[in-house]
Amino acid sequence: MKTQRKIIYIILCVALVFCVFKLCTNKQTSDQNRIIPHTTNNDTIEYERLVETKNSEKTSIDVVNNHCTSLVSIEDYGDSTLTDRGMTPFYESLYSGQNNERPIRIAVFGDSFIEADILTGDFRELLQKKYGGCGVGFVSITSQVNGYRPTINHSFSGWHTFAYTDKDKSKQQKQKIGISGYYFETDGFASVQLKGVNKYSSLLDTCDRVTFFLKNESPVNLGVKINNKKSSTIQINQSKRLQAQSIDGHIGAINFEVQPTDSTATFYGIAMDGKKGIIVDNYSMRGSSGLFLCTIPVGFLEEFNSVRPYDLIILQYGLNVLSNKTTDYSGYERKMISAVERLKKTFPQSGVLIMSIGDRAYKDSNTQEMATAYDNINALLEAQRSVARETGVAFWNVFEVMGGEGGMVKMVNSKPAMANKDYTHINFHGGKFIATSLYNAIIDGANHYNKKQTQL
Numbered sequence: 001m002k003t004q005r006k007i008i009y010i011i012l013c014v015a016l017v018f019c020v021f022k023l024c025t026n027k028q029t030s031d032q033n034r035i036i037p038h039t040t041n042n043d044t045i046e047y048e049r050l051v052e053t054k055n056s057e058k059t060s061i062d063v064v065n066n067h068c069t070s071l072v073s074i075e076d077y078g079d080s081t082l083t084d085r086g087m088t089p090f091y092e093s094l095y096s097g098q099n100n101e102r103p104i105r106i107a108v109f110g111d112s113f114i115e116a117d118i119l120t121g122d123f124r125e126l127l128q129k130k131y132g133g134c135g136v137g138f139v140s141i142t143s144q145v146n147g148y149r150p151t152i153n154h155s156f157s158g159w160h161t162f163a164y165t166d167k168d169k170s171k172q173q174k175q176k177i178g179i180s181g182y183y184f185e186t187d188g189f190a191s192v193q194l195k196g197v198n199k200y201s202s203l204l205d206t207c208d209r210v211t212f213f214l215k216n217e218s219p220v221n222l223g224v225k226i227n228n229k230k231s232s233t234i235q236i237n238q239s240k241r242l243q244a245q246s247i248d249g250h251i252g253a254i255n256f257e258v259q260p261t262d263s264t265a266t267f268y269g270i271a272m273d274g275k276k277g278i279i280v281d282n283y284s285m286r287g288s289s290g291l292f293l294c295t296i297p298v299g300f301l302e303e304f305n306s307v308r309p310y311d312l313i314i315l316q317y318g319l320n321v322l323s324n325k326t327t328d329y330s331g332y333e334r335k336m337i338s339a340v341e342r343l344k345k346t347f348p349q350s351g352v353l354i355m356s357i358g359d360r361a362y363k364d365s366n367t368q369e370m371a372t373a374y375d376n377i378n379a380l381l382e383a384q385r386s387v388a389r390e391t392g393v394a395f396w397n398v399f400e401v402m403g404g405e406g407g408m409v410k411m412v413n414s415k416p417a418m419a420n421k422d423y424t425h426i427n428f429h430g431g432k433f434i435a436t437s438l439y440n441a442i443i444d445g446a447n448h449y450n451k452k453q454t455q456l
Contacts, residue, residue, distance in 0.1 A: 133277025318357030
């Protein structure tokens with residue numbers, strides 16, 4: 001009898017321990033899955049900052065391994081003469097990178113698909129780990145997404161923000177619009193604070209160089225504090241051209257101030273860079289179709305290229321162009337051809353890559369199920385491919401990367417979720433997956449280029 005009681009007691013203890021273990025494990029898994037950002041519409045994104053907040057560590061779940069990882073190659077419509085420029089200039093920069101005394105720069109222009117450094121943050125990290133480099137790159141003076149961008153601590157006060165997408169353009173001066181689609185001014189005291197982070201990427205906590213971008217027709221004195229040490233004053237002489245004022249050092253935090261007496265200047269942004277390796281600048285603009293690139297003055301783009309030349313320009317657009325009511329994107333195609341040619345002219349050394357529209361779903365009125373607007377997406381995708389073909393640049397099929405028709409639904413329903421329940425935007429998990437796919441495609445192309453060079 002005593003033996004039976006002992007056996008029952010042992011069984012109960014083991015069962016109790018097992019239940020406690022399962023309860024703790026389930027809670028941890030639940031916490032990891034409560035990261036999902038959601039959107040209220042195509043242009044306005046609100047994030048549930050439950051676990052993956054601005055300073056949190058990336059989830060340990062390897063999202064990439066839980067999704068299709070087959071290589072989707074870059075389609076390059078450039079030629080070897082560089083008259084038409086696809087990926088060759090960038091591959092050449094990587095090939096000869098060990099001899100470069102400057103960093104290799106990439107500009108990624110896009111819409112809300114990449115805002116808050118979604119996709120570009122992981123893309124930057126992968127490239128910097130392979131080729132070197134540090135820092136988050138270009139950061140606008142103010143931002144709509146600074147509260148949940150995990151790759152930089154960013155705060156600001158006292159600024160007037162002017163954007164190409166402003167509905168009220170009465171106070172805006174079109175000729176001042178910068179490369180990001182924004183410009184910033186102040187009529188009083190204003191400040192910006194940037195601080196590197198080390199939880200999203202180990203290469204973002206410090207940088208080698210901080211650069212201010214501004215236009216000032218009168219002298220400007222900037223109050224600058226590096227790494228929270230004693231403030232100093234930098235005097236910037238007047239100039240009608242865009243200026244880039246740099247400070248070198250082991251910099252983890254930067255604070256700069258503008259006094260009311262210097263409020264006549266126009267500011268564009270600050271960059272935190274390495275002196276070598278890879279730089280990736282994120283130029284996201286919520287609600288943009290990319291056509292603003294046709295409106296930036298050629299002179300400004302040329303001035304920007306003189307102070308910050310790029311080796312590769314990536315264009316990610318489509319969310320604000322796609323419509324379920326049309327398959328005719330010929331007008332958009334013509335305008336984007338003009339935009340690409342404008343970039344080729346003003347950044348003559350840079351390669352250009354067009355990222356296509358990804359998958360997107362809508363609710364079928366008959367079945368009430370989420371379905372891909374396949375005909376509409378395919379029409380826009382082919383228009384974007386045609387832009388690449390006509391301008392002689394490169395093209396990458398994001399729709400195929402996401403799994404083609406139905407890919408967005410699968411990403412929304414994956415564990416953890418890789419896209420938001422608006423069935424339009426990816427989240428940070430989805431961004432990591434697409435960034436890894438883009439990185440793999442670029443490395444594959446670079447390897448082929450290197451092989452050809454060694455055979456010459």
